Amino acid sequence: MIKVSNVSKIYKNHMKALNDISVAIEDGEFVYVVGHSGAGKSTFIKLLYREERATHGSVIVNDLDLTKIPNHRVHKYRRTIGVVFQDFKLLPNLTAYENVAYALEVHGEDAETIRRKVKDSLELVGLLDKMKQFPNQLSGGEQQRVAIARAIVNKPTLLIADEPTGNLDPVTSQSVMEVLEEINRRGTTVVMATHDIHLVNESRKRTLTFENGVVINDAKEGGYFYDDEVL
Amino acid sequence: MMMKYFRMATRHWREAFKGIWRHRMLAFSAVLSVAVALFLTSFLVLVVLNVNNVTDNLEKDIKIYATIQKDTSAEAVDALIGNTKTVTNIIEVQYKTADQELDDLILSYGEDGKIFESYRSDNPLKATLTFTLNDASLAQKTVEDLKAFPELDKIQYGQETAENIIKIFDTVQQFGAIVVAAVMVVAVVLISNTIRMAIMARRTEIEIMRLVGASNFFIRWPFILEGLLIGLMGAIIPIGLTVVGYTQLYSYLTNEGQLTLVRLAEPSTVLLGISLFILGVGALVGILGSLFSMTRFLKK
Numbered sequence: 001m002i003k004v005s006n007v008s009k010i011y012k013n014h015m016k017a018l019n020d021i022s023v024a025i026e027d028g029e030f031v032y033v034v035g036h037s038g039a040g041k042s043t044f045i046k047l048l049y050r051e052e053r054a055t056h057g058s059v060i061v062n063d064l065d066l067t068k069i070p071n072h073r074v075h076k077y078r079r080t081i082g083v084v085f086q087d088f089k090l091l092p093n094l095t096a097y098e099n100v101a102y103a104l105e106v107h108g109e110d111a112e113t114i115r116r117k118v119k120d121s122l123e124l125v126g127l128l129d130k131m132k133q134f135p136n137q138l139s140g141g142e143q144q145r146v147a148i149a150r151a152i153v154n155k156p157t158l159l160i161a162d163e164p165t166g167n168l169d170p171v172t173s174q175s176v177m178e179v180l181e182e183i184n185r186r187g188t189t190v191v192m193a194t195h196d197i198h199l200v201n202e203s204r205k206r207t208l209t210f211e212n213g214v215v216i217n218d219a220k221e222g223g224y225f226y227d228d229e230v231l
Numbered sequence: 232m233m234m235k236y237f238r239m240a241t242r243h244w245r246e247a248f249k250g251i252w253r254h255r256m257l258a259f260s261a262v263l264s265v266a267v268a269l270f271l272t273s274f275l276v277l278v279v280l281n282v283n284n285v286t287d288n289l290e291k292d293i294k295i296y297a298t299i300q301k302d303t304s305a306e307a308v309d310a311l312i313g314n315t316k317t318v319t320n321i322i323e324v325q326y327k328t329a330d331q332e333l334d335d336l337i338l339s340y341g342e343d344g345k346i347f348e349s350y351r352s353d354n355p356l357k358a359t360l361t362f363t364l365n366d367a368s369l370a371q372k373t374v375e376d377l378k379a380f381p382e383l384d385k386i387q388y389g390q391e392t393a394e395n396i397i398k399i400f401d402t403v404q405q406f407g408a409i410v411v412a413a414v415m416v417v418a419v420v421l422i423s424n425t426i427r428m429a430i431m432a433r434r435t436e437i438e439i440m441r442l443v444g445a446s447n448f449f450i451r452w453p454f455i456l457e458g459l460l461i462g463l464m465g466a467i468i469p470i471g472l473t474v475v476g477y478t479q480l481y482s483y484l485t486n487e488g489q490l491t492l493v494r495l496a497e498p499s500t501v502l503l504g505i506s507l508f509i510l511g512v513g514a515l516v517g518i519l520g521s522l523f524s525m526t527r528f529l530k531k
Contacts, residue, residue, distance in 0.1 A: 049442070071447075072446075072447055074441075075441070075444045075445060075446045075447070075449075076444070077444075078441070078442060078443065078444035079443075079444035083442050089435065089438065089439050089442070091435065091436060091439065102439070102443065103443035103444075105242065106440055106443055106444065106445035106449055107444065107445075108235040108236075108238055108239050110234065110235075110238070150443065154443075154444075
């Protein structure tokens with residue numbers, strides 16, 4: 001469970017990105033985070049994978065207060081979650097298989113475990129047949145699915161996706177969404193920041209709308225909310 | 232667990248070698264600079280070791296010379312020798328008559344010494360006593376003790392000469408230490424730059440490592456090893472030069488009979504120690520250079 005309580009975030013340049021927000025997300029939920037650029041959604045996402053630390057308030061994920069864990073222990077928390085980005089963040093000189101395996105290698109897993117887990121993960125995103133290809137030999141959607149495979153290879157309880165479809169066309173976006181929904185169906189909580197109005201309105205999942213650093217709407221049944229109207 | 236650490240270690244070393252290869256020109260300049268710094272260090276350490284050797288010998292050689300009053304009788308000289316032997320710190324007393332002193336003088340001038348033969352009939356020189364000391368540092372005190380004997384005329388020892396030589400060697404050492412420190416700083420900066428380039432080149436990879444939960448140690452190890460390798464490679468060259476150069480110099484000075492004033496320490500007694508020392512300093516400089524860059528560019 002994620003419990004964000006009275007959180008504010010003020011950056012070093014005195015910019016206030018979040019202003020006293022409180023949000024609770026249950027295990028197994030799929031939640032969209034939407035809002036204009038600068039609304040605070042990226043900061044909210046960064047707090048969840050502890051790239052940033054809240055200035056005030058508490059961010060509790062799976063009973064762990066992220067505002068209290070010291071920098072040198074963040075890696076232990078990160079091993080329990082998965083993160084996906086708009087720009088995929090794949091290593092160009094590694095194959096799809098090696099990119100996914102990388103997440104396990106840094107933990108010192110043995111070769112057999114790595115082989116088994118990577119194949120499971122690539123199978124889930126439908127890319128087992130392309131595991132020997134390098135990122136530049138894959139389409140944008142496929143690259144994003146490799147990134148998702150890497151994010152879930154450790155079987156995280158929480159998957160955080162920051163604009164995962166931002167660089168993709170609508171059809172490809174749909175295929176990525178299907179993968180994320182499948183992962184969610186298997187029990188992983190998914191929190192996804194997006195700008196894509198159509199995506200949000202089509203799939204009708206809980207949607208948090210940010211504006212000027214506050215949550216202006218928490219739509220349990222989904223829908224992109226802005227200026228007092230659901231688009 | 233052991234297997235896990237072994238896997239990790241293998242990976243870190245592989246990454247470290249890859250990093251050096253990727254920035255080989257920069258790494259090469261860092262290795263060269265470490266080599267220059269360490270060669271100077273090695274040279275300086277050898278000078279220090281041998282200076283200590285020479286000054287030890289000089290101090291050991293410090294003797295007190297005293298002339299005996301002209302009118303002292305033979306019995307009084309015998310008594311004087313006996314009595315001075317009992318003075319603390321004196322272990323040996325050597326007596327030379329005035330004639331023996333003249334012989335020495337004539338000999339020391341070689342062919343030209345014959346000119347002094349005319350003094351045989353009326354020798355202006357005095358008989359002397361030479362005192363060998365147990366502890367050279369107590370020479371001044373012994374001189375004071377000897378002044379109690381009225382038969383002794385002038386009492387002197389080579390303190391000033393020894394002290395002057397030691398002072399010159401001290402200055403050489405201090406100047407050398409400053410030069411070595413300066414070159415060492417340049418070496419650390421160069422290694423630090425090499426590591427910085429390695430960090431920059433792997434920025435995306437480091438970001439991904441962080442995201443997938445790699446520990447700080449895991450991220451840092453390859454860079455520490457890279458610095459260590461550069462330091463060690465930089466140490467091998469000066470070690471080789473020192474071993475070969477010093478052995479050659481020692482055998483030249485010994486075989487050619489050149490070894491009169493300066494007695495070099497034996498290679499077997501100094502070379503292993505100095506090689507390990509240089510290797511250690513190389514490793515330390517390498518690791519320092521890495522840490523320097525990491526604290527600046529790998530903060531979080």
